Amino acid sequence: MSTVIRFDSVSKHYPRYHHLSGGIKNFLFNLPKSIRGLREDRFKALEEISFSINSGESVAFVGRNGAGKSTTLGLIAQVLKPTTGQVTVSRRVSPLLELGGGFHPDLSGIENIQLNGVLMGLSRKQVKSRMEAIIDFAELGEFIDQPIRTYSSGMLSRLGFSVIANLDPEILLIDEVLAVGDASFQEKCLKKISEFKKSGVTIVLVSHSENDILRVCDRAIWIENHRLRMDGPAGDVMTGYRDSVSHP
Amino acid sequence: MNELRRYYDIIFVLTQKELRTRYKNLGLGYIWSLANPLAYSAVYYFVFKFVMKVKVDCFPLFLISALFPWQWFSNSVGVAWITYLGNAPLIKKVIFPRNLLPFVVSFQDMLHFLASVPIIFLFMAIYSKPFTWWLIPGIPLLSVIQFAYTYSLGLAISSVNLFFRDLEKLVGVFMTFLFYLTPIVYSSDMVPEAYRPYTVLNPVAPLMMSWRLLFFEGRMDPGLLGLSVVYGILFLVVSHLIYRKLVWRFAEVL
Secondary structure (H helix, E strand, C coil): CCCEEEEEEEEEEEECCHHHHHHHHHHHHCCHHHHHHHHHHHEEEEEEEEEECCCCEEEEEEEECCCHHHHHHHHHHCCCCCCCCEEEEEEEEECCCCCCCCCCCEEEEEEEEHHHHHHHHCHHHHHHHHHHHHHHHHHHHHHHHEEHCCCHHHHHHHHHHHHHHHHCCCCCEECCCHHHCHHHHHHHHHHHHHHHHHCCCEEEEEEECCCHHHHCCCCEEEEEECCCEEEEEEHHHHEEEEECCCHH | CCCHHHHHHHHHHHHHHHHHHHHHCHHHHHHHHHHHHHHHHHHHHHHHHHHCCCCCCCCHHHHHHHHHHHHHHHHHHCCCCCCCCHHHHHHHHCCCCCHHHHHHHHHHHHHHHHHHHHHHHHHHCCCCCCCCCHHHHHHHHHHHHHHHHHHHHHHHHHHCCCHCCCCCHHHHHHHHHHHHHCCCCHHHCCCCCCCCHHHHHHHHHHHHHHHHHHHHHHHCHHHHHHHHHHHHHHHHHHHHHHHHHHHHHHHHCC
C-alpha cells in the first residue's frame, strides 16, 4: 500500500488579519503596531500534526468545532500552505466539498455544473457527457434551471454532491456536507461514497455523525485543541471521543 | 498539450460565467458595451466642444479614438478589486491557476472594446479619414499591449485588495487623476512645451496616443509603440511578483 497523504509535524498559524481590516490608511497610520500585530498575534489552528493515509483508506476527522478539522482538509486540498512542517499529497484531490462550495448564486444549477465541473478538473466535453447523470443524481426537478440563490441549503448540498459524485477523484474530501440533505438523499450519498470506497478511492471525511463515520470509515483521527489526540480504528476513536464529550 | 487544453477550458467557462452574470442577455450586453462609451463621449463632446470651445477638427472622432480604448482600460481596472473577493467560494475550495480570473475579466473587456471598433470606423468614414493598411496589424497589436496593461493591473489590484479592502477607493481617485493626465480629451501637443516630455512618464499616455494616431491619422509611431511595450512588460513582471507573493494566502483571508 502506498502513502497518498502525509503530514510531517505540520503546524498552521494564521495571522489575525483584523490588523489589515482597517484598510491601507489605518495600516499606515499605525504602521509599527500593525506590523507587530501581524507578526506576533497569530492564531494557532494546528500544532505539530503528523499522520499518513494510505491509498484506498477511508479516514474520518473528528473533534469539537474549531479544533482544526477544516484547516486539515484545506491543507489536504492544497488551498492552504502549512506554516511549518510538510504536507505531501501524491494523488489528484477532489475539491473540498462544503456547503455551497464553489457555486455562483446568480447562475442556474446547470450553469454551475458546467463551471464547477471544469474547475474541478473535467474537460468541457466530459462535463457535457456527464451532465445527464449529474442532473439525475441531484433530483432537483425544474429547479435545475433556476439561479441557485433560490435554493435551500439541502438543495445546494444535493447539487454539490452530484457534481463530485460524477468526477473521478483519487482522493475524496467531504466536509460536513451530508448533514443538511434529507434522509433519502443522505442515504444516496452514503451509497455513492461506499461505491467510491469499493473502487479504491481514498476518502477523507469530516462529520459529526457517528453513524456516518462508522459506516464509511475504517479509521478515525481525533483532533483536540489543535493537536492530534488519537489515531486508530474508527470504533475505538469514536468511543474515546464520545466519552470525553460526555465526561469532559 | 493537456495542460493547454485545460487552461483553454477554464478560460472558456469563466468567460461564459462573466458574460452570464454581468449581462443576462447577450444582445443587451452588446448594446450596453456601445452605449456606455458613447454616453461618455457625448458628455465630453458637450463640455469641451460646446461649452469650452476646444479647437480641434473632427472633434467627435478625435474624442472616441482615445476615449473608447480608455473606457476599456478604466472598466477593467475599475472592477478589478472585486475579482478575487467575488470569487471567494471558488478560491477557498478548488485549486486552479488563480491568475486566470483577472485574465478572463480583462479578456472580456477587450472583446467589448473590439465590438465597439466598428463605431470608430463609422466616424472615420464620416470624416473621410483614410483606412490605411496600418489598421490591420495596429488594432491587434495595440489590443495585446493594452491587454497586458489591464490584466497586470487587474491581477495586482485584485490580489492586494484582499488584504487592504479600501484599495478600491484609492484606485477610483487615482483613475480620475490618470484620466485627466492622459491626452484623451486633449491632444499631447496642446500640453505646454515645457511639460510635454513628461507626458510619456504616464504609462497610459503612449498607449492612448498610439490608438489616436492609428484611428485619426492612420499611422503608428515606433517610439510610442516601443514605450508601450516596455511599460506592458514591466507591468506583467511586477504584477506577477506581487501575485506570487500573495496567492497562497488568498484562502486564508477570504
